[in-house]
Amino acid sequence: MNMKLKNILAGAVIGIVAILSVCFGNPVNMGICSACFLRDIAGGLNLHHVETVSYIRPEIIGIILGAFLMSYIGKSHYSRGGSSVITRFVLAFIMMIGCLVFLGCPFRMFLRIAGGDLNAVIGLVGFVVGIYTGTIFLKKGFSLEKNHEQKAYESFIMPIVQIVLLVLLLAAPAYIIFASKGPASMHAPIYISLIGGLIVGAVAQRSGFCSAGGIKNIILFKDFTFVLIPVSMTVVVFVGNILLHKFNLSLYNQPIAHTDALWNFLSMCLVGLIAVLLGGCPMRQLVMSGEGNNDSSVVILGLIAGAAFSHNFSIAASGEGVDLSGKIAVIAGFIIAFAIALLNLKNEKSK
Amino acid sequence: MNIFITTFHSHYDAMCVYSVLSKEDMKAKLMPIPRKLSSSCGTCLRFESDTGNEDIINKIISTNECEAIYIYKNTKYELIYKNN
Numbered sequence: 001m002n003m004k005l006k007n008i009l010a011g012a013v014i015g016i017v018a019i020l021s022v023c024f025g026n027p028v029n030m031g032i033c034s035a036c037f038l039r040d041i042a043g044g045l046n047l048h049h050v051e052t053v054s055y056i057r058p059e060i061i062g063i064i065l066g067a068f069l070m071s072y073i074g075k076s077h078y079s080r081g082g083s084s085v086i087t088r089f090v091l092a093f094i095m096m097i098g099c100l101v102f103l104g105c106p107f108r109m110f111l112r113i114a115g116g117d118l119n120a121v122i123g124l125v126g127f128v129v130g131i132y133t134g135t136i137f138l139k140k141g142f143s144l145e146k147n148h149e150q151k152a153y154e155s156f157i158m159p160i161v162q163i164v165l166l167v168l169l170l171a172a173p174a175y176i177i178f179a180s181k182g183p184a185s186m187h188a189p190i191y192i193s194l195i196g197g198l199i200v201g202a203v204a205q206r207s208g209f210c211s212a213g214g215i216k217n218i219i220l221f222k223d224f225t226f227v228l229i230p231v232s233m234t235v236v237v238f239v240g241n242i243l244l245h246k247f248n249l250s251l252y253n254q255p256i257a258h259t260d261a262l263w264n265f266l267s268m269c270l271v272g273l274i275a276v277l278l279g280g281c282p283m284r285q286l287v288m289s290g291e292g293n294n295d296s297s298v299v300i301l302g303l304i305a306g307a308a309f310s311h312n313f314s315i316a317a318s319g320e321g322v323d324l325s326g327k328i329a330v331i332a333g334f335i336i337a338f339a340i341a342l343l344n345l346k347n348e349k350s351k
Numbered sequence: 352m353n354i355f356i357t358t359f360h361s362h363y364d365a366m367c368v369y370s371v372l373s374k375e376d377m378k379a380k381l382m383p384i385p386r387k388l389s390s391s392c393g394t395c396l397r398f399e400s401d402t403g404n405e406d407i408i409n410k411i412i413s414t415n416e417c418e419a420i421y422i423y424k425n426t427k428y429e430l431i432y433k434n435n
Contacts, residue, residue, distance in 0.1 A: 071390075143361030205390070221383060225383070279391060279393070
């Protein structure tokens with residue numbers, strides 16, 4: 001089958017899962033969101049104390065396990081890592097701050113656009129600018145350290161952690177927090193969420209879904225092949241929202257969103273920049289972790305730490321807007337990201 | 352005409368080798384790595400050659416920038432060089 005057609009189909013399947021997740025109980029315009037759901041898991045594990053965003057989201061478990069199973073069956077699962085570990089952790093930490101100031105990862109940004117949220121269109125402009133900035137660093141010689149083959153068991157750690165999370169979710173011991181109100185209280189039944197996650201993980205692994213990668217390929221190579229996946233997903237979710245009467249073309253009264261244009265722009269600009277430096281958006285990192293990429297597993301830990309920090313220190317935005325602490329954190333994030341990018345430029349002298 | 356795919360650790364490495372081949376008037380282009388070769392969102396170099404393959408491949412290897420070189424045959428990629 002033609003690659004472009006495959007990608008359109010992959011995006012359509014992911015879009016159908018996203019819209020069905022909303023039908024079964026997930027928040028509107030948040031069928032699946034890597035950043036929000038990792039943040040919910042951080043809350044569920046008591047790493048932050050905002051109960052309204054605390055729940056062990058089965059979609060995350062499903063995405064990692066789906067990518068793991070698909071890569072294992074397809075013989076593309078192999079253990080590698082050890083590339084600039086602490087740098088990746090820091091970049092992931094900052095990327096999560098950007099996501100939570102915007103209120104969503106790039107995946108949710110496309111879902112918000114499909115729901116008519118014009119704030120997300122501003123976010124998309126920022127995201128593209130961030131990716132463009134990242135490609136400038138790539139052309140100037142940016143790269144993190146080379147990864148290398150690692151012991152096979154290491155590639156199974158993250159999938160096993162997902163099984164443990166699933167057990168905790170099902171057993172629901174008292175020390176695991178489950179929201180009784182707010183966004184995290186809105187969720188599909190566990191088995192539906194898990195199946196949805198497994199499908200998204202498997203399809204994303206096969207197709208190479210990345211919210212940032214497709215745009216980066218247009219900028220660097222004028223290659224439109226991979227951007228077809230998020231575009232197709234957005235179109236399918238848009239049609240689904242129309243059919244479900246959930247489409248609302250406006251800047252205002254959007255679910256779990258704020259209208260602060262400057263910070264919607266800047267936060268997603270930061271996310272786009274870091275997605276290029278890390279070699280993938282949060283969703284792609286989840287998938288690569290399932291494939292045995294231990295560097296991506298470190299990124300996920302950085303995202304969870306960033307989420308916990310953001311909520312413990314009021315950095316995350318709310319429907320009312322962005323607090324001063326959130327604005328300071330985004331600016332600090334840019335400074336750190338630029339410093340890391342500059343410190344990892346490969347020049348002729350280093351060859 | 353043979354089609355070759357060269358993979359790299361970074362986009363910059365790919366650019367360096369691309370500039371070397373461009374000086375040789377080789378028909379080459381930078382593109383995303385095919386999914387069959389890697390799940391990374393990295394950059395590869397595609398070039399075509401019918402004569403003097405070994406010279407060109409040795410020239411690429413001598414830059415010490417590439418990770419691997421594949422030849423594309425019958426819709427499959429065959430590994431012909433890997434930089435350890």
